Every structure is written in C-alpha cells, then in structure tokens.
Amino acid sequence: MKKVFLALILAFFGLKLSAQNVFEGEFLLFGLGGQMENFQDDLVSPLNYQGYSGAAGVGWHSQHGPWQSNLEGHIAIGLQGPASLTKAPNQTTSITGSVNYSLRYRLIESNKHAFFLGLSSANLIGYREHNLYSNSALSFSNFISYGLSAAWQYRPNWTIWNTDLPLAWQTEFNLPLASYLIMPGYTRQFFNDESGLRKHSLIGEFYHFEFRHNLVYSLKNGNQIRLSYHWNYAEYKGLNYIAQAQHYLMVHLMFKL
Amino acid sequence: MRRFILLTLILLTLGACEKALMREEASNNPLANYDELWQRLNDRYAYFQIKNINWDSLGTVYRAPLSLQSSDEELFSAMDSLLYALRDGHVNLIAPFDINRNWEWYLNSPQNFNWEIVERNYLGRDHKIAGGIRYVYLPDSIAYLYYGSFSSSFSTAQLDYIFNYFKDAKGLIVDVRNNGGGSLNNAFRLAERLVKTAGPVLVTDQKTGPKPQDFGNDLQYNLSPSSRANFTKNTILLTNRSCYSATNTFAALLKSQAHIIQLGDTTGGGGGLPVDYELPNGWNYRFSSTRSFLPTGENIEMGVLPEFALNIDSNDYRLGRDGFIEAALLALN
Numbered sequence: 121m122k123k124v125f126l127a128l129i130l131a132f133f134g135l136k137l138s139a140q141n142v143f144e145g146e147f148l149l150f151g152l153g154g155q156m157e158n159f160q161d162d163l164v165s166p167l168n169y170q171g172y173s174g175a176a177g178v179g180w181h182s183q184h185g186p187w188q189s190n191l192e193g194h195i196a197i198g199l200q201g202p203a204s205l206t207k208a209p210n211q212t213t214s215i216t217g218s219v220n221y222s223l224r225y226r227l228i229e230s231n232k233h234a235f236f237l238g239l240s241s242a243n244l245i246g247y248r249e250h251n252l253y254s255n256s257a258l259s260f261s262n263f264i265s266y267g268l269s270a271a272w273q274y275r276p277n278w279t280i281w282n283t284d285l286p287l288a289w290q291t292e293f294n295l296p297l298a299s300y301l302i303m304p305g306y307t308r309q310f311f312n313d314e315s316g317l318r319k320h321s322l323i324g325e326f327y328h329f330e331f332r333h334n335l336v337y338s339l340k341n342g343n344q345i346r347l348s349y350h351w352n353y354a355e356y357k358g359l360n361y362i363a364q365a366q367h368y369l370m371v372h373l374m375f376k377l
Numbered sequence: 378m379r380r381f382i383l384l385t386l387i388l389l390t391l392g393a394c395e396k397a398l399m400r401e402e403a404s405n406n407p408l409a410n411y412d413e414l415w416q417r418l419n420d421r422y423a424y425f426q427i428k429n430i431n432w433d434s435l436g437t438v439y440r441a442p443l444s445l446q447s448s449d450e451e452l453f454s455a456m457d458s459l460l461y462a463l464r465d466g467h468v469n470l471i472a473p474f475d476i477n478r479n480w481e482w483y484l485n486s487p488q489n490f491n492w493e494i495v496e497r498n499y500l501g502r503d504h505k506i507a508g509g510i511r512y513v514y515l516p517d518s519i520a521y522l523y524y525g526s527f528s529s530s531f532s533t534a535q536l537d538y539i540f541n542y543f544k545d546a547k548g549l550i551v552d553v554r555n556n557g558g559g560s561l562n563n564a565f566r567l568a569e570r571l572v573k574t575a576g577p578v579l580v581t582d583q584k585t586g587p588k589p590q591d592f593g594n595d596l597q598y599n600l601s602p603s604s605r606a607n608f609t610k611n612t613i614l615l616t617n618r619s620c621y622s623a624t625n626t627f628a629a630l631l632k633s634q635a636h637i638i639q640l641g642d643t644t645g646g647g648g649g650l651p652v653d654y655e656l657p658n659g660w661n662y663r664f665s666s667t668r669s670f671l672p673t674g675e676n677i678e679m680g681v682l683p684e685f686a687l688n689i690d691s692n693d694y695r696l697g698r699d700g701f702i703e704a705a706l707l708a709l710n
Contacts, residue, residue, distance in 0.1 A: 158395060158396075158399075160399050160400060160402070164654075164655075165654070165655045166402070166403035166413055166655075166656075166657055167402060167403065167655070167657060168399065168402050202659065204402060204405065204657075205405075205658075205659045208659050250653065252653075252655075252661055253653035253661070254653065255650070255651045255652055255653050255663055256651075256652040256653050257653070305583070305585065305594070306421070306583075306584060306585050306586060306591075307421050307583055307584045307585070307652055307666035307667070308583050308594075308650070308652070308666065308667065311583070311594045311596070312594075312596060316594075327398070351395075353395045353398060355398065355399070359586060359587070361400055363395070363398070363399045363400065365395035365399075
C-alpha cells in the first residue's frame, strides 16, 4: 500500500508537462475533506439538524476546445444533532453522497475569462438513521435531478515577488429543472419493500441548487492541486417536508492524463 | 487581486444561505410543543375513528391549563393525559424524568400466567432451548413450546430441529403468554411452520395523508405451509392480555386455521406499527401509524379473541397447576 501511495505521489509531482490553458486536457481527481450538513426532515423531527462528516471524492474533468465535461462523486459519513438544542447529543448518523455529470459549451472567452453553458445531471443521496428511535429510525432523500449547468473560468496572471502564481478559478452552478425523487412515504419509509414515495417532480415542488468553487494550483508537470468548496441544497415540499444542505471542502489531487 | 478576493467572498457567501431557504423551525415553548404533539397525531395517528376518539375536544381540554410559563412537569402532565386517552400501548412520550404509557390493556385483566409454575412444573429441568424458544414433551406425547419474546430470534435450522423433534407428537401447545411482541418477521416465520392451509391471513393499511380518511397502501399478507419441518396436527395457542404487538399479530395470523384453537384470554392488541418522532424540546414519542385487520375485516388493535375464553383459577396456582396448559392437555387428549 505504501509503495502504491509513493508511486502516486511521485507520478503526481514528478512528470513534466506544460499546458497553455490549465483547464485544458483530461484529469482524474481524488479528494479528501470535510462536510457540514444541515437538514430538516419531517419524518425525523421538526427541528433542524446539523453536524459534520468526513468526505472523500473522485472525479474526471475533461476540456477540449469549447467543450467541457465533468463527472464527480463524493461520499460523506458523519453525525448530526438538533441545532437549536445545545445540550442534545448527536442523534443521527448519516451517509450522504452526490454524483454529478455536466456537459458544457464555451459561449464567451476573453483573455482571462471563459463562460460555459450546458446540461447537468445532479444526483444527491442522503440516508439518516436516528440513534434514539427504535421503530422508524431510518429516513432518506434522493434527488435524481437534471437541468442546466453553467461555469465560469478565470485565469489570471498573478505575480508575487517576481514569481508567477499559477492559480486559476472555476465556479460551476447547476440548476436542475426536474427530479426523480425517492423518499419515505407519509408515515412509513417503505411500502411492499419499496420506498414510500417515488415520483417525478418539476422545479417549484422541489428545489435543487449546486454551487462549486474551485481554486486551482497548477504544477509544472500539468497536474493540479484543487481546493474545492461545494454547496448542495435540495428541498421537497411534499407531505413530508425535506430540506438538506451540504457544504463540503475538499482538497483534490488532479492527475493529468 | 482585491477584486478577486471580493468575488471569492461573494461566491462563498452564496453557499451559506440555506437557512433562509429552509422552512422555519418549530418554536420551543410549552404551548408550541403541545400543539406540535397534537397536530402530529391529528394528522398521522391511525385509530381515531376505530376508537371513537374526539381528538379536537381532548386537545382543547388538556391545553387549557398550559401557558408559555408552564414547567416541564406541567407540560408532561397535559401531554400524558392527552395521550392516555388513545388507549394504545404503542403510544409513549419519553421525557428525561418519566415515560408516558397506557398499560390498562393488561393491568385491568388477570395475568393468567405464572412463569415459576410453567418452568418448574411443565418445562421441567430438562427442557430444550433453541434461540428464544423453550420446548419439551409433556405427558401423552403432547408437545409444548413456550416463546416469551418475538425479539428473541431463532434460526431456520433451529425451527427445523424443533419441529422434527415434535414430528411424532399427538398435538402441540404453543404458549405465547406474556410475550410483549418484537419482530413481525419472527411471527411470520413461526406461523408458517404451523399453518395447514394457504390463504390470506392479514390485511394492513397505513396513514397516507393528514385527513381522517387518508388511508391507503393496503397490503394483504398470505401464508402457505412451510416446505420444511412443520406441525399441522391439532394445536392450541395459549394467550393472555400481555400478548401484545407482534404476538397479537401472530395470533391473528393463525386465526383462519381450523386445526389451531386459541385458548385463554383475548390478546392485548397493538395492531398498528409505531413510528417515532420528537418534539421541539427534544422529548421523543411514538404512536401507531398503520392498521391491521383479519381477512374477515375485524380490526385487531384491541386484541384477538380466543375461541375458548378462560381465566386461571387462583386455586390452580396454589396447587402448582397452570389452568391453561391443563385445559389444553385435556383438549388435545
């Protein structure tokens, strides 16, 4: 295991390549970080729950000419408790994750900026288990959403103490317009061994937004270190109200392929 | 550079605005907690009509003494009175200092069970134990099986062993007295070893919306005789009022079988599957959100009636006899 890790590190920092546009090319990414989760689930509690999770992610970024596509997934496991009851212990254990794919086309490009517009599939899953409940401890909310996607890239030429800072920025925004929802039923999680609620929903009945801000530090060999902040928010205004938000901060190692 | 930092801050701020988007959190004061409890049950409790409960009226009566300054004990007392009226063993409110419950379903009836007598005078020193099941041959080749909790599981191999062991028995006594319930899965697994004829055994539905008539997701459960070791000769099921929840359902599953006779007292009831929830002040509670019926349409929330109703004579206890087992032995012989 140590040898594999060492080989990955050597490959990451060792190979020498150069690129005109730091985003151009194919990248495989691996990330580790943390997540702050905030949810309100009417099947669990009338209270807002909040807590922290450890998170890991993988993905693939591709950009060739005007086309850009991203596939990224993350999973986080952690504990949450009622935000307003300061003496309450962490009461839920959650596993959350996301899998997003976006395909975008560059509409505007200037010397330092580029703007992309396209389509995305944004999938958000959340499983929660209430540790104090014995009869209906499990709840879940899955948003399998699709809609519009936009990205903005910024490639400045910064110099500090006569040294070039190879930094760049990309912000992505996904706005799903429709979603397939998999959630518990009104009083029971499952009916006949299937999730209680499974339906297509249009924006208005549900909301799902995603922001992702990436600060990219480009190495001379073309690999990158990326500090990524991601905000997911999803809400369903059905018989059981569910809103969940995740903020995660991750350091990604991006291997140029 | 300054412009870049400013832009970064704006973008990061965008990601922290979900509190403004989310529904406002429920207030945490005595009246809001009481209202939350009342409303939640009003929308989701399954047995108002069957029990003929005027929830609006009860809610008003028990809310009256409360105010924003009420203590936790006063709030608990009001909620306790409100929930007590539901007459449901699956309804509990759990505060740090007390647990609300209504256990009248068995406290108002004779216990009809004495474990010491069963263990010493019927099971005896050499009875066998497989998982949560104790079993033994009584005189005249009558098999006796005691199962004290559906939370105590058993394996398929253990059931095979038990029913192979009993294959030459003349009859079987299945004693589930004082079994307060547990896993419904265990109830179905044991029941399929006892049924002789296949068919529908139970129908359930669940609350699917806040209106009183919002019930749906009907589900019919069928049972077929097990292809593994089973017992389909004459069987007597012994029940008392402490047979609750999964045990109540177990009695219902066997109700349609002509070769199985229920003897003793009506089971305690508890036909609804409970769900858990919490109040804004952090207290937990649970209540029934589903209903269960026999295929004939009878609701089993208040218990399953025996074919032969019986109460144990206190003289029997003095003589070290269990009147139910003695009656079952007599019937099977």
